[in-house]
Amino acid sequence: MKTWQKGLFAAGVFGLAIGAFIAIQATATPPLQKDKSGSQAPLVVTQQLQAQPHRFELQLWAEVKPKEKTTLTPEVSGRVIALDPDFIAGGVITKGTVLVQLDDSDYQVALLSAQAAVASAESVLSQEQAQARVAEQELRHLSRDQITALALRQPQLLSAEAALKSAKASLQKAKRDLERTRITAPYDALVVNRNIGLGQVVSTGTALGELYSVEQAELYVPVASFDLAYLPTERAGIPAQLRTEQVSREAKVVRDLGLVDSQTRMSHLVVQLDDPYAVRSQQPVIRFGQYVEVRLAGRVEEKLYTIPQDALSDGKVWLLQPDMTMARQQVDVVRQSGKFAYVKSGLTDGQQLILTVPNFPQPGMVVRTAPSDSELVKTE
Structure with missing residues (x-):
C-alpha cells in the first residue's frame, strides 16, 4: 500500500474513533450524586407520609359451635x-x-276413655244442678235459718263439679300423651x-x-387484654367476619363473658352466626367444629400514619431531609399488625420516610432517591 493511502486510512480510523466517543458521551448517564467526600451516595426508596383515619381490626381464631344442643x-x-x-x-x-x-293405639284408647269420663261427669253435674234447683224450690216456705246446705244439695253439687274438673284434667293428659x-x-x-x-x-x-x-352458631373468641383496648367500649353488636380458606360469612358479637381465664389470662367474646348450614338462605356453609379466622371491627383513630414494619427499628424510623441527608426520628407506635405499623405521633404530613435503609446508616448521611422504578432496576 502506498504511503498516501496509509495516511488516508489512518485519518479515517481516527475520525471514526472521535465520532464514536462523541456519541457515547451524548448518551451516557449523568454523573451520580456524591456526598461531601466525593464517593457515590447510596440509593434509597422513600414514601411520602400522610395521616389518615384508620379503623383497627383484630384477627383472631375460634371454633364454630352450636348455640343449642339437645338429647331427644x-x-x-x-x-x-x-x-x-x-x-x-x-x-x-x-x-x-x-x-x-311411637305406637299410639293405647293412647287413643286412653283418650276415648277420658272423653267418656268427662261426658259422664258433665251428666252427673247436670243432674245435681237440677236436683239443687228442685230442693231450693221446695224449701222456699222455710226461713233461711231452717235451710241447711245439705238440704240444698250443695255438698253433692261441689262433689260433682270436682269430679268434672278431674275428668277434664285426665282428658288433657290423655291428649298430651297422645301428642307425645x-x-x-x-x-x-x-x-x-x-x-x-x-x-x-x-x-x-x-x-x-x-x-x-x-339456626345459630356461636364462637367463643379469646381476646388478649392488650387487644381489648382497640375495640369499642360497648362490645355487643361489633361486626365480625368469619373466614376459612373457601368462604366468608358476616356475624356479630352478642356479648362479653365478663371473665378473664385464670390460666390463659384471656377474655372471651361470644360471636353469633345465623343459619351456619344455610338451611334458610343461600349463604355458604360453615360447619360445626371448624376453626375459623374471626376479624373484629375495632374503634376508629382519626389520625394515624401507616408505615411498613420493616421501616421501624427500636421505635425509630429514618427520614429524608430536604438537603438529601438522613435523620433518625423517634415515633409513637400504637399498634403493629401484619406487615404494617400504625404511628400516632412523631411524624408530620409531607415528610419522606426512607423505606430501604443503606448499610451502616448514619445521621447526616447523604443519599439519593430513584426517580422511577425503572432506574432503580437498572442501577441494581
Missing part, C-alpha cells in the same frame, strides 16, 4: 313404628319435623347421632339421638 328423649313409652328418613347421623332437618312416631307419641324437631337441626331403630320399645327418658341447632 320421649315423655311416654311405646314401640317405634316410624322414623323420618333424615333422622340419621349427618341429616339436616327443619323445625317441626316428626322424627319418631310424635317426637318432633324443636328447631332446625343437624342430627349428630341416632340411638334407636324401628320396632324398638322405648321408655320415658330413653336417649333417642342428639341434635345440634343450625
Whole structure:
C-alpha cells in the first residue's frame, strides 16, 4: 500500500474513533450524586407520609359451635313404628319435623276413655244442678235459718263439679300423651347421632339421638387484654367476619363473658352466626367444629400514619431531609399488625420516610432517591 493511502486510512480510523466517543458521551448517564467526600451516595426508596383515619381490626381464631344442643328423649313409652328418613347421623332437618312416631293405639284408647269420663261427669253435674234447683224450690216456705246446705244439695253439687274438673284434667293428659307419641324437631337441626331403630320399645327418658341447632352458631373468641383496648367500649353488636380458606360469612358479637381465664389470662367474646348450614338462605356453609379466622371491627383513630414494619427499628424510623441527608426520628407506635405499623405521633404530613435503609446508616448521611422504578432496576 502506498504511503498516501496509509495516511488516508489512518485519518479515517481516527475520525471514526472521535465520532464514536462523541456519541457515547451524548448518551451516557449523568454523573451520580456524591456526598461531601466525593464517593457515590447510596440509593434509597422513600414514601411520602400522610395521616389518615384508620379503623383497627383484630384477627383472631375460634371454633364454630352450636348455640343449642339437645338429647331427644320421649315423655311416654311405646314401640317405634316410624322414623323420618333424615333422622340419621349427618341429616339436616327443619323445625317441626316428626322424627319418631311411637305406637299410639293405647293412647287413643286412653283418650276415648277420658272423653267418656268427662261426658259422664258433665251428666252427673247436670243432674245435681237440677236436683239443687228442685230442693231450693221446695224449701222456699222455710226461713233461711231452717235451710241447711245439705238440704240444698250443695255438698253433692261441689262433689260433682270436682269430679268434672278431674275428668277434664285426665282428658288433657290423655291428649298430651297422645301428642307425645310424635317426637318432633324443636328447631332446625343437624342430627349428630341416632340411638334407636324401628320396632324398638322405648321408655320415658330413653336417649333417642342428639341434635345440634343450625339456626345459630356461636364462637367463643379469646381476646388478649392488650387487644381489648382497640375495640369499642360497648362490645355487643361489633361486626365480625368469619373466614376459612373457601368462604366468608358476616356475624356479630352478642356479648362479653365478663371473665378473664385464670390460666390463659384471656377474655372471651361470644360471636353469633345465623343459619351456619344455610338451611334458610343461600349463604355458604360453615360447619360445626371448624376453626375459623374471626376479624373484629375495632374503634376508629382519626389520625394515624401507616408505615411498613420493616421501616421501624427500636421505635425509630429514618427520614429524608430536604438537603438529601438522613435523620433518625423517634415515633409513637400504637399498634403493629401484619406487615404494617400504625404511628400516632412523631411524624408530620409531607415528610419522606426512607423505606430501604443503606448499610451502616448514619445521621447526616447523604443519599439519593430513584426517580422511577425503572432506574432503580437498572442501577441494581
